[in-house]
Amino acid sequence: MFSNPTIVKGLFQDILDMPWLEELDWTRHVLLPRALPEVDLSQADNLLEIKTMLTDHTRSWTHQWKTEGRVEGRAELLHKLLTRKFGPLPANIEQRLNTATSETLEIWSLNLLDAKRLEEVFEA
Numbered sequence: 419m420f421s422n423p424t425i426v427k428g429l430f431q432d433i434l435d436m437p438w439l440e441e442l443d444w445t446r447h448v449l450l451p452r453a454l455p456e457v458d459l460s461q462a463d464n465l466l467e468i469k470t471m472l473t474d475h476t477r478s479w480t481h482q483w484k485t486e487g488r489v490e491g492r493a494e495l496l497h498k499l500l501t502r503k504f505g506p507l508p509a510n511i512e513q514r515l516n517t518a519t520s521e522t523l524e525i526w527s528l529n530l531l532d533a534k535r536l537e538e539v540f541e542a
Contacts, residue, residue: 485520492523496530504536514540 493515500507500515507515518526526539533539 489518489520489523492520492527493518496523496527499527499530500536500539503530503533507536511536511540 497507497512497515500511515523529539529541
């Protein structure tokens with residue numbers, strides 16, 4: 419059946435004429451790049467490759483989200499502890515808490531144990 423070039427050409431033409439193929443092309447070239455601008459989809463030739471690529475990225479995104487969640491959680495806990503011990507925090511301290519790294523938050527948390535004044539928490 420597939421040895422006849424006319425039949426093979428006809429099958430490929432039928433596939434190319436299918437309306438969903440345009441939607442797949444639109445998905446690959448418009449929707450996915452807009453939704454995932456940080457992912458380079460130019461390397462992918464088909465949707466299976468895109469699926470594999472997204473699976474790989476999902477793993478790194480999950481790790482990144484967990485890390486960000488831990489940092490936010492540490493900052494929130496330190497904020498509560500500082501507020502409990504020293505009262506309402508100035509805006510500049512809240513800003514420092516929101517932009518601090520995980521390591522910095524850990525240092526400040528340990529400093530809090532011995533601090534008598536709010537400024538002592540943030541001293542080196």
